[in-house]
Amino acid sequence: MAGKGRGVAAFTFNIEALGIGRGSMPEARVGPSPLFPSTDFKPVPLKAGEDEDYMLALKQEMRGTMQQLPHNIKPQSNKSEVERYTERYLKKSQIEDEDWTPDWNLFPKELMPQTKKPRAKAGTKKKPVKISRKETEAMLSKLDALAKNDDRNPEKSDDETEKKPGNEEEEEVEAEEYDEEDIEEENDYIDSYFDNGEDFAADSDDNMDGEATY
Amino acid sequence: MTAQEVRLCGLLLREHFGEVVEKVGTQLLRSGAQNLRTIIHETGLSVDLVKKSLMVLVQHGACLFSSGRKGPGSPTEYRSGCDRILRILRYPRYIYTAKTLYGDTGELIIEELLQRGHMTMSGTVKTVADRLTQNMEEGRSMDYSEVSSAFSKLVETHFLQRCPPLAGAGTADSTNPAPGATPATPSTPSAPPTPESFPDCYKVPHMTLVGRGKRQLTAEDGEDQRNAKRQKMDPEAHGDEGIYWQVNFERFHLHFRDQAIISAVANKLDQTSSEIVRTMLRMSEVTTSPAATCTKPLSANEIFRSLPASYNIPRPILDQYLTLLVDDPMEFVGKAGESGGGMYVVNLHRALANLARATLESVVQERFGSRSARIFRLLLRKRHLEQKQVEDFAMIPAKEAKDMLYTLLSQNLVQLQEIPKTPDYAPSRTFYLYTVNQLPTARMLLQNCYKTVANLIERRLFESKESKRLLEKSQRIEAILASLQASGAEPEQLTEVEEMITAPEKQQLDGLRLHINKLDSAENQVDETIFLLESYVNSTATSTS
Numbered sequence: 001m002a003g004k005g006r007g008v009a010a011f012t013f014n015i016e017a018l019g020i021g022r023g024s025m026p027e028a029r030v031g032p033s034p035l036f037p038s039t040d041f042k043p044v045p046l047k048a049g050e051d052e053d054y055m056l057a058l059k060q061e062m063r064g065t066m067q068q069l070p071h072n073i074k075p076q077s078n079k080s081e082v083e084r085y086t087e088r089y090l091k092k093s094q095i096e097d098e099d100w101t102p103d104w105n106l107f108p109k110e111l112m113p114q115t116k117k118p119r120a121k122a123g124t125k126k127k128p129v130k131i132s133r134k135e136t137e138a139m140l141s142k143l144d145a146l147a148k149n150d151d152r153n154p155e156k157s158d159d160e161t162e163k164k165p166g167n168e169e170e171e172e173v174e175a176e177e178y179d180e181e182d183i184e185e186e187n188d189y190i191d192s193y194f195d196n197g198e199d200f201a202a203d204s205d206d207n208m209d210g211e212a213t214y
Numbered sequence: 215m216t217a218q219e220v221r222l223c224g225l226l227l228r229e230h231f232g233e234v235v236e237k238v239g240t241q242l243l244r245s246g247a248q249n250l251r252t253i254i255h256e257t258g259l260s261v262d263l264v265k266k267s268l269m270v271l272v273q274h275g276a277c278l279f280s281s282g283r284k285g286p287g288s289p290t291e292y293r294s295g296c297d298r299i300l301r302i303l304r305y306p307r308y309i310y311t312a313k314t315l316y317g318d319t320g321e322l323i324i325e326e327l328l329q330r331g332h333m334t335m336s337g338t339v340k341t342v343a344d345r346l347t348q349n350m351e352e353g354r355s356m357d358y359s360e361v362s363s364a365f366s367k368l369v370e371t372h373f374l375q376r377c378p379p380l381a382g383a384g385t386a387d388s389t390n391p392a393p394g395a396t397p398a399t400p401s402t403p404s405a406p407p408t409p410e411s412f413p414d415c416y417k418v419p420h421m422t423l424v425g426r427g428k429r430q431l432t433a434e435d436g437e438d439q440r441n442a443k444r445q446k447m448d449p450e451a452h453g454d455e456g457i458y459w460q461v462n463f464e465r466f467h468l469h470f471r472d473q474a475i476i477s478a479v480a481n482k483l484d485q486t487s488s489e490i491v492r493t494m495l496r497m498s499e500v501t502t503s504p505a506a507t508c509t510k511p512l513s514a515n516e517i518f519r520s521l522p523a524s525y526n527i528p529r530p531i532l533d534q535y536l537t538l539l540v541d542d543p544m545e546f547v548g549k550a551g552e553s554g555g556g557m558y559v560v561n562l563h564r565a566l567a568n569l570a571r572a573t574l575e576s577v578v579q580e581r582f583g584s585r586s587a588r589i590f591r592l593l594l595r596k597r598h599l600e601q602k603q604v605e606d607f608a609m610i611p612a613k614e615a616k617d618m619l620y621t622l623l624s625q626n627l628v629q630l631q632e633i634p635k636t637p638d639y640a641p642s643r644t645f646y647l648y649t650v651n652q653l654p655t656a657r658m659l660l661q662n663c664y665k666t667v668a669n670l671i672e673r674r675l676f677e678s679k680e681s682k683r684l685l686e687k688s689q690r691i692e693a694i695l696a697s698l699q700a701s702g703a704e705p706e707q708l709t710e711v712e713e714m715i716t717a718p719e720k721q722q723l724d725g726l727r728l729h730i731n732k733l734d735s736a737e738n739q740v741d742e743t744i745f746l747l748e749s750y751v752n753s754t755a756t757s758t759s
Contacts, residue, residue: 044580046735051310056735058306058325066230066329071270073234073263105456106377107272108279108290110250111265 215243215296218664223299225671230302231270234259238267242277242294249289268292274331275377275460301463303667303741308466312373319364322346324373324461332377332458335365335418366418372465375416377458464504471749475565478572479539479546486527487535491546493520494560505756507563513554544568563753570656570750573743577659578627585610586618590627590650598631598647619648627655653754660747667740674733681726688723691715 046052066072104112220243228236237257242248245256254264271277277294305328313321322342327333333341339361346356368374472495480488497520498509518532527535536558539547546565551557571594579587589608593599599607605615622628633645678685695711715723 039581041580041583046732046739048735052735052738055306055310055738056731058309059734059738062305062309062325062329063229067232069329071273071331072230072232073266073270074232102269102273103456103458106458107269110290111269111272 216661216664218661218668219296219300220244222664222668222671223296225668225675226299226302229671229675231267234263235267235270238264239271239276239294239299242271242292243296243299247283247291247293249291251289253292274298300664300744303737304745306738307470307741308461308463311466311469312368316364316367319346319361320368323361323365323368327374327459327461332460334455334458335362338459339365369416369418369459372416373462374459375462377460467745467749468504470745471562471566474569474746475546475560475562478544478565478569482544483538483542486525487539489522489525490517490532490535490539491560493517493522494547494558496520498560502562505753508548508559508561511550511557511559514556514558515554517558518555566746566750566753567652569746571652573746574652574655574659578622582618582621585614586622589615589618590622593628593648593650594652598649600645600647604648623648626658653751656747656750660744660751663740663744663747667737667744670733670737670740674730677726677729677733681722684719684723684726687719688715 220240223243224236224240227239231239237259238253241253241257245252248256250264250268253268254261257264259267268277271294272279272292276298277292279290279292281288281290283291308328309321309325312324316323319342322345323338326338326341326345339358343356343358343361346361347354350356365374472492476488476492476495479491494509494512494517497512497516502509514533514536517536518529521527521532533556536547536556540549540558544565545561545568548559548561548564549556550559575587575591575594578590585608589604589610592604592607596607601616601619604619605612608615610618619628623630627650629649629651631647631649632639633647634640635643635645691711691714695708698707698711
């Protein structure tokens with residue numbers, strides 16, 4: 001229905017019922033709302049007191065400590081050949097002697113590292129996860145100011161490595177084979193799904209059709 | 215698992231466990247239960263890293279695993295929940311509470327357990343004793359038995375509990391004589407058994423551990439000795455192998471809730487009434503279940519007998535106080551009968567609802583002004599009002615009331631309810647009523663809080679990254695200073711090293727520290743609001759189910 005004149009907004013209902021007059025419409029939007037709109041009311045200042053200060057100190061300490069525990073897993077970055085002077089001081093502050101030896105009873109078997117078969121990938125696969133992060137960094141960066149740790153840790157980890165596989169040999173081998181086959185195949189089919197007894201890759205032509213159609 | 219929660223969890227994981235665990239964690243949070251292969255494929259990380267991250271998450275209770283859905287033979291599935299990871303925000307509060315209740319020993323025990331996820335009792339006792347010995351003066355050391363007794367006290371009051379033994383996925387033996395619940399889990403991939411469903415949850419194991427804490431020598435020389443000692447100490451068994459303990463967050467939350475109620479009563483009424491409520495809550499600690507709506511009824515006689523000795527108020531005054539508490543519109547205390555001089559209960563859920571309502575009101579007041587807050591409170595109390603009625607009741611001129619209402623409406627704090635007179639919903643013949651729904655509004659504000667904390671963390675990381683070079687330099691200088699001091703250097707050398715940082719750099723560093731402290735402190739305080747709103751939302755969920 002046309003309103004009183006062109007260009008004036010026409011509503012299908014009696015606008016006075018809502019209590020708004022025609023003149024009090026808000027302006028039309030000209031663009032997206034600002035990212036940091038100015039607020040009329042500033043926020044209340046933070047509580048400050050002994051309790052809060054103590055909890056602040058606790059929080060920062062805890063953050064610092066947790067970043068140095070072996071739980072904190074760092075991505076394997078490509079370290080430069082020359083170790084920077086800064087890093088020498090920073091590395092010293094790592095909690096080095098805390099090798100994390102989890103109780104395997106609490107974790108599913110598949111999370112255990114594979115200690116038996118040598119893998120083609122980086123040597124980290126061979127050593128169990130118990131080795132502290134220092135080992136990994138040492139291997140990556142050639143200059144290792146803390147080579148003395150290398151001497152101690154392999155002795156200890158070798159002892160424990162020999163004990164573990166001795167105890168859980170059978171189950172571990174099964175878990176390993178299961179995982180290895182999956183990962184090496186790089187597709188979504190688990191090998192045991194097709195238990196036709198034939199080697200999957202050998203029968204090239206017939207089976208390839210079934211695999212490639214998607 | 216909203217987007218804000220996932221973002222905040224990711225940031226918390228990154229800060230405490232590193233970026234690798236963050237990737238794996240957010241993948242689990244976003245996509246639900248998955249098995250190992252899917253996680254490896256989706257995150258694109260190496261197998262080794264994914265396995266380690268999963269172990270870290272399981273260690274800290276952030277991730278649960280169970281046998282797959284297709285039956286006992288399928289690969290284990292891992293799932294993760296936001297709640298546990300969001301608790302990381304509250305760690306300082308837990309540690310501080312333990313300190314106020316059980317002193318330094320308790321504080322360190324809780325701190326160690328929070329940092330490590332779960333540990334055996336002997337491991338905890340040894341580490342804590344060593345740390346305490348560190349801080350004592352020369353020649354004194356902390357006895358293990360003191361630490362053990364503190365540990366037992368924490369277990370008795372349920373602040374610590376045993377980790378539930380492994381359910382399903384592949385272990386031979388469970389160390390707890392749990393009632394046959396464990397083998398039956400593969401068929402029911404429903405909620406894993408809570409730690410409390412095992413009868414030995416709070417039983418302290420018999421442990422043979424005698425000795426004193428060992429003082430750690432200076433870093434350089436102590437390394438060799440410490441490692442040698444550790445190799446010697448490891449083979450000892452203390453009779454509690456396989457029994458792991460974790461912090462019982464629910465118990466801490468109950469404690470915080472009680473504290474919030476008591477301080478609210480103290481603010482509204484006076485100190486004596488808050489003492490009365492504290493006594494009532496203390497008496498009902500053991501008899502009230504965590505999800506109870508109100509405490510068990512307590513008679514006025516019992517309350518009178520259990521009041522602390524320093525508050526010797528006469529009996530009639532106590533009765534008057536109780537009547538006042540019952541009549542108060544906050545409804546913290548209710549009357550449940552007349553026997554024994556009057557039976558009184560503390561209404562827990564209603565108290566939480568009122569505290570949440572006060573939080574909402576104060577949020578509106580701080581963001582939109584006290585007149586908007588008046589409108590908001592009006593709508594909370596009167597439920598549904600028309601535009602005209604709002605103006606009249608709030609005693610605000612029409613134009614301004616309109617503006618405020620529409621601002622609140624656009625921010626979704628106020629909703630519009632249509633009541634049609636005719637079936638065709640014609641606007642001229644429909645009533646439009648404004649209303650406020652407390653629960654959805656509380657949820658919305660809770661999500662805002664998560665977003666706030668995530669923004670605070672991001673800003674803090676940004677600030678540190680900007681000044682990374684400066685921070686590293688100052689760290690290096692501190693390390694040099696420390697080593698110089700330890701080896702006994704002259705004051706001139708020390709001042710020379712200190713001057714390596716120029717004055718403007720010092721200023722910049724101070725400013726940076728101030729900002730970071732402010733942001734950290736803000737996170738802690740937003741977490742208090744989060745706790746209130748979460749407790750309120752959870753209490754309504756349990757009462758309606």
